[in-house]
Amino acid sequence: MAVRPPQQDGDEPDSLEFGIAALSPYLSESDLTFPATADEIVRALGDPAIPYDSNGNTVALSDALGAVRATEFDTKRELLDALHPVLEEYREAGGGILSQLRALLPF
Template sequence: MGVRPPQNDDDEPDTITFGIAALDAHLERADVEFPVDAETLLTQLGDPDIPYDATGSTVALSEAMDKVHIQHFDSEQELLNTLHPVFESYRERAGNSILGQLRALLPF
């Protein structure tokens, strides 16, 4: 997913990526080849912190991978489809917290 941050000027806005879109960017930079197992994937990517919401909250990829029971991925799409619900659950929990609700009210 991606969301544009609030803008204070007329310049072209940057895009904030999170969830599987952020993971996809890591995969492209590392040029990961599929099929791949979870351990090799984490080694190749260096276990990055993946933002799961537009406020910049992150989760380590290894922690997200621990939430799924699949340890081998035949394709990038299979990996992204598997991890999408994990990132969504983190996003929903953060949005439901008091801090998440306060952040949603503030314009920054």
């Protein structure tokens, strides 16, 4: 997923990626080959903090993988499909009404 960040001056990006969209660049830049275990994935990617919402809240990849039933993934798509519901749960649980209101305000 991607959301436009609040408008500000400077060299800010045009969009903020979160969820599996934020994980994809790490996978593309790594030497990781599939099939791969969760431990191999974490080692290859360096256990990055993955943003799971537009507010910039993050979860360590190792924690997200710990919530997935599978421990081995045959393809990149299988990995992303397994992580998607986990990152969505973080997004839904992490916000709350106050956080949602804060995201709507321009300051």
